[in-house]
Amino acid sequence: MLQLENVCLQREGRTVLRDLSGRFPPGSLTAVIGPNGAGKSTLLAALAGDLPPASGRIVRAPGLRMAYLPQISALDRHFPLQVHEVVALGLWPQLGPWRGLSRAQRDQVQAALHEVGLAELARQPLQTLSTGQFQRMLFARLILQDAQFLLLDEPFAAMDEPSTQDLLALLQRWRDQGRTVVTVLHDLAQVREHFSHALLLAGHAVAWGPVTEVLQPAPLQRAGYLLPALHAHTLRGHCA
Known part of the structure; x- marks a missing residue:
């Protein structure tokens, strides 16, 4: 449905994400995680078509119906x-x-x-x-x-627990209907319990695949979860 091919993303001339390649399995729930400044919201804006890649390309299936929910603060x-x-x-x-x-x-x-x-x-x-x-x-x-493909940027921020659980159940129903959902999240416990796949970012894809493989100590440490947060300005390399 949607595939990234060596995508590099920039904001205001600064490289935020680089060398990103992969695809979102149809009918999956994918959590996009990573420390602050890792490029999570930038990625969703690019997937939605609001930010063109500086290099590489994002390939969407013809006629793909997409919906995008930005952060509530925006x-x-x-x-x-x-x-x-x-x-x-x-x-x-x-x-x-x-x-x-x-x-x-x-x-x-x-x-x-x-x-x-x-x-x-x-x-x-x-x-x-x-x-x-x-x-x-x-x-x-x-x-x-x-929509067949839904993009949600921190949809549970500042929400009470009952509302969060109700909307997580709605995501499960969407998955059961064959829809693909990509969601920026910070709560790793939610990711483990409710999501099938995860994309771990730190200016690039540290790990991308089933949650049980991504949420392991080694990739989390490489992303900066167990070390001082890795921010985008520390990236080495530029868009081609």
């Missing part, structure tokens, strides 16, 4: 919208700028809200939502996007 929570209106944006490719929702589409919105436990808050303004409720709403929008 989202504006002050738009004068209600919860159901934000969720309905997941149907945007079907609607375009001028068409209203059909009865069937309104039912889809309500069903997505019900699946994430927000059915009773459909008419609430965004400003009234807690962090957990806001993230649940964004997951409802993802449901309506019906």
Whole structure:
């Protein structure tokens, strides 16, 4: 579905990730992990198409439907919208700028809200939502996007434990439906318990494969988990 071929990524002229090659197994849950500055969010932006590689290439299957959820801190929570209106944006490719929702589409919105436990808050303004409720709403929008490949950047940051467990269960359902999910995470216990694969970054791919192989002491130490954090500015080498 999606493959990286010797990808090198830069931001503001600085190399953040280099020499990255591999593929995400279809129908897998992959956790992208690594110390601060390892290039995790940069990678997701590139996979989503928001950041072109400085060198190498990212190959996507023709017609691949993708959805991208950036970090919640990057989202504006002050738009004068209600919860159901934000969720309905997941149907945007079907609607375009001028068409209203059909009865069937309104039912889809309500069903997505019900699946994430927000059915009773459909008419609430965004400003009234807690962090957990806001993230649940964004997951409802993802449901309506019906993507084959989902990119989630720290989706459980600052969330309460019940909300986190509910959304982790939703990821499991997506996997069971054959969807591929790539998620930036910091909690290695969550990775061990809920994810099948992991990509360990430290400016390059330290390890990439089944979780049981990646979360071993040696690769974690090489990535800086047991040593002072390795930041991107310490990278040697540049994009070709």
